[in-house]
Amino acid sequence: xxxxxxxxxxxxxxxxxxxxxxxxxxxxxxxxxxxxxxxxxxxxxxxxxxxxxxxxxxxxxxxxxxxxxxxxxxxxxxxxxxxxxxxxxxxxxxxxxxxxxxxxxxxxxxxxxxxxxxxxxxxxxxxxxxxxxxxxxxxxxxxxxxxxxxxxxxxxxxxxxxxxxxxxxxxxxxxxxxxxxxxxxxxxxxxxxxxxxxxxxxxxxxxxxxxxxxxxxxxxxxxxxxxxxxxxxxxxxxxxxxxxxxxxxxxxxxxxxxxxxxxxxxxxxxxxxxxxxxxxxxxxxxxxxxxxxxxxxxxxxxxxxxxxxxxxxxxxxxxxxxxxxxxxxxxxxxxxxxxxxx
Amino acid sequence: xxxxxxxxxxxxxxxxxxxxxxxxxxxxxxxxxxxxxxxxxxxxxxxxxxxxxxxxxxxxxxxxxxxxxxxxxxxxxxxxxxxxxxxxxxxxxxxxxxxxxxxxxxxxxxxxxxxxxxxxxxxxxxxxxxxxxxxxxxxxxxxxxxxxxxxxxxxxxxxxxxxxxxxxxxxxxxxxxxxxxxxxxxxxxxxxxxxxxxxxxxxxxxxxxxxxxxxxxxxxxxxxxxxxxxxxxxxxxxxxxxxxxxxxxxxxxxxxxxxxxxxxxxxxxxxxxxxxxxxxxxxxxxxxxxxxxxxxxxxxxxxxxxxxxxxxxxxxxxxx
Ligand SMILES: [Zn+2]
Numbered sequence: 001x002x003x004x005x006x007x008x009x010x011x012x013x014x015x016x017x018x019x020x021x022x023x024x025x026x027x028x029x030x031x032x033x034x035x036x037x038x039x040x041x042x043x044x045x046x047x048x049x050x051x052x053x054x055x056x057x058x059x060x061x062x063x064x065x066x067x068x069x070x071x072x073x074x075x076x077x078x079x080x081x082x083x084x085x086x087x088x089x090x091x092x093x094x095x096x097x098x099x100x101x102x103x104x105x106x107x108x109x110x111x112x113x114x115x116x117x118x119x120x121x122x123x124x125x126x127x128x129x130x131x132x133x134x135x136x137x138x139x140x141x142x143x144x145x146x147x148x149x150x151x152x153x154x155x156x157x158x159x160x161x162x163x164x165x166x167x168x169x170x171x172x173x174x175x176x177x178x179x180x181x182x183x184x185x186x187x188x189x190x191x192x193x194x195x196x197x198x199x200x201x202x203x204x205x206x207x208x209x210x211x212x213x214x215x216x217x218x219x220x221x222x223x224x225x226x227x228x229x230x231x232x233x234x235x236x237x238x239x240x241x242x243x244x245x246x247x248x249x250x251x252x253x254x255x256x257x258x259x260x261x262x263x264x265x266x267x268x269x270x271x272x273x274x275x276x277x278x279x280x281x282x283x284x285x286x287x288x289x290x291x292x293x294x295x296x297x298x299x300x301x302x303x304x305x306x307x308x309x310x311x312x313x314x315x316x317x318x319x320x321x322x323x324x325x326x327x328x329x330x331x332x333x334x335x336x337x338x339x340x341x342x
Numbered sequence: 343x344x345x346x347x348x349x350x351x352x353x354x355x356x357x358x359x360x361x362x363x364x365x366x367x368x369x370x371x372x373x374x375x376x377x378x379x380x381x382x383x384x385x386x387x388x389x390x391x392x393x394x395x396x397x398x399x400x401x402x403x404x405x406x407x408x409x410x411x412x413x414x415x416x417x418x419x420x421x422x423x424x425x426x427x428x429x430x431x432x433x434x435x436x437x438x439x440x441x442x443x444x445x446x447x448x449x450x451x452x453x454x455x456x457x458x459x460x461x462x463x464x465x466x467x468x469x470x471x472x473x474x475x476x477x478x479x480x481x482x483x484x485x486x487x488x489x490x491x492x493x494x495x496x497x498x499x500x501x502x503x504x505x506x507x508x509x510x511x512x513x514x515x516x517x518x519x520x521x522x523x524x525x526x527x528x529x530x531x532x533x534x535x536x537x538x539x540x541x542x543x544x545x546x547x548x549x550x551x552x553x554x555x556x557x558x559x560x561x562x563x564x565x566x567x568x569x570x571x572x573x574x575x576x577x578x579x580x581x582x583x584x585x586x587x588x589x590x591x592x593x594x595x596x597x598x599x600x601x602x603x604x605x606x607x608x609x610x611x612x613x614x615x616x617x618x619x620x621x622x623x624x625x626x627x628x629x630x631x632x633x634x635x636x637x638x639x640x641x642x643x644x645x646x647x648x649x650x651x652x653x654x655x656x657x658x659x660x661x662x
Pocket of ligand 1: 035053
């Protein structure tokens, strides 16, 4: 994750309700991939995908949520978890200040949103990462929220979908960030044993500790086209092997070819395909047969671990959304260099 | 970086050289007294230097080329070691050693990163940086341990998983992810010891256990100090600052509630006296294994889950 790089990304400055009005200045947008100048409305209508070259512009977590749930309606949960600065970390800037800035800029507590609702009538838990918040990096708060999403699915015996978009573990929380990989993988181990479906969706970019834990642990691992997906970052690899990587290395199509992905799916077909998969994965009879006799209480047992202060259980009123896919602004993206991955 | 920061052992080497010189020349009782005095001074000096190592210096000790590696500990602590090779899919990865052994009469499984001693061996072992095959081999041995209900010991010492082209092509991330999930759900007792470098996901992949121990001068971090410095400070030379900021030392990790126990090292570090280090470690391993073995496996498994479940520090409040 390269701070300087993701600083250059435009980020929505207001909560989503107002943001939809806030179409980026100008009527035209330049595609990062084919460099064509395109009429912006055409891109918006096309799920934020370039109509010329199929480049998938990066979109916000809330845009994804609205596009995936039935009628764009969902309930955000675990909204009260936020990052503190456990190491009192300071590089060229204090981590505390960075956190405050990103909270103000994104209107989010941290780099992931948990939500529940229905998809094609199926109750699902959805965890969607927000690249706009420190490059989607995973610290304790992200780890806790994703774990809670897993445990919610486990407790309610409903499918889990995680949409990853992250440069990897957050350095500013040191080994605490690293341990989130273990924590989430352990929860997914329970989910796996319980026979509850988990679909992992990898978007551009999915890297480092996020790839090497929950993003690769789905019953199905699927990706958007041309997403950068890997463990080590391209620059680190190039420095190590002292050669230039071929075009397309670590992109979705490359991973598919090497047997690391189940399939690639276009953004405008994402919802439809997820529902198709859920039809197979949600086997009510099998789930009922494997249900534990007594009520499980995994989430309750571990949910307050690590919290510095308690507050009442999170959860807010269902938000109503337009059913249109990706109705809000394009998050313009600088293609100058690929993000650094850990 | 100042030379004295990196070469903090120089005063010790200088004194050792002096003692050696004096010993080589014939002399009377005075000479013998002088040598004895210098030897005592050397020991005091060594203890003093090692008592106040900076986080960066600890990283250097953790990477010391003479530090005992997994195969050394295996030789000291286990008998009947039978090494298992290959992932049965693609190849064998010498950066991870794994096998069957006996520990105090009990059959156990052992897995660890392995660095090389001389140049040829270092290259063969890829400097202890595993490829996906290494983790897949480790998982084969985990499965054997699970099937036959044998305790598992792991030894962690790697700069990280290898960031190479082939490693990416063959699913480095997938191998690590599956290993994490597998270890978290094994019903057998697992004791993890970080002996040198606990380098990021490549270390963590074999470091999920009921007990996680760290040698006094080992390190454990999300990224190397150099890597962190290059990204956050845009200057690899700031590795010292990064080492401090990321809190990578054993006492740091104990305080952050990531490791259970710090294993003391002999004066001058593990590399100064590997046999003694092994015997210190032996006592701790024995006690820890005893404790976790006595638990019913379902309790142990849930305790392991909660142990990692609690890791992380965050707040709870509504901003929006
Ligand atoms: Zn285009």
